[in-house]
Amino acid sequence: MTDNRVCVGALAGSFGVRGEVRLKSFCAEPEAIADYGPLWTEAGDRSITVSITQAIKTGFAARVSGIETKEQADTLKGVRLYADRDALPVLPDDEYYHADLIGLEVRDTGGALLGRVKAVLNHGATDLLEITGPGIAxxxxxxxxxxAVPTVDLTSGxxxxxxxxxxFPEG
Structure with missing residues (x-):
């Protein structure tokens, strides 16, 4: 996926028997996922238009362009959806898209390299940066x-x- 797109959701298979899909939104305002279209598959080879039909327990039921049957909807299970960065809102200075944090170098306040951000996780309380690197088993x-993270400098990475x-392990 290019740097010009950000993952905003995923499809989780069919919902019902008439071609609707289960849609998981990764957006701060979950229903806004339908406003960022068209959305793209991870490979960038398919454009998808999403229309939310109803809220369900695990996200949304939605109609996806080109999908008419349950069997077609089932083939989309696990497909991640990406929006063009230009379609997303500009964030305040102290907020970041997870995609912008992944891969950044992490240094301590003395300048020593701690590792790199591998992923951004959220298990309910706050976001967690998953850090990997040399010397970290x-x-x-x-x-x-x-x-814990007083400075994020996207320009310098x-x-x-x-x-x-x-x-962190003592090094």
Whole structure:
């Protein structure tokens, strides 16, 4: 996927027997996913228009362009959907798209390299940066808070972290 697109959701198979799909939105305002279209598959080879039909327990039921049957909807299970970055809202200075954080170098306040952001996770309380790198046997989960991550510099591709004592292996 190019840097010009951001993952905004995923399809989770069929909903009912008339070609609707289950749609999981990764957007801050979940229903806004339908406003960022057309959406693209990860390979970028297929454009998809999404129309939400109803909210359901696991996200939304939706109509997808070109899908008319349950069998066609089932073939889309697991397909991640990407929006053109230009279609997304501009964020305030202290907010970031997860896609922009992945791959950034992480250094401590003294400038020592801690690793790189492999993923951004959220299990309910706050976002966590999954950090991997040399000397780290198991990925480290760094809370993405102002206290633990005082600086994010997208221009230089760097995060400055002030992790809690003992979070990273002594190097």
């Amino acid at each position: 198991e990925p480290v989960l760094l809370p993405f808070t102002m206290a 760097r995060i400055v972290a002030d992790p809690p004592d003992g979070l």
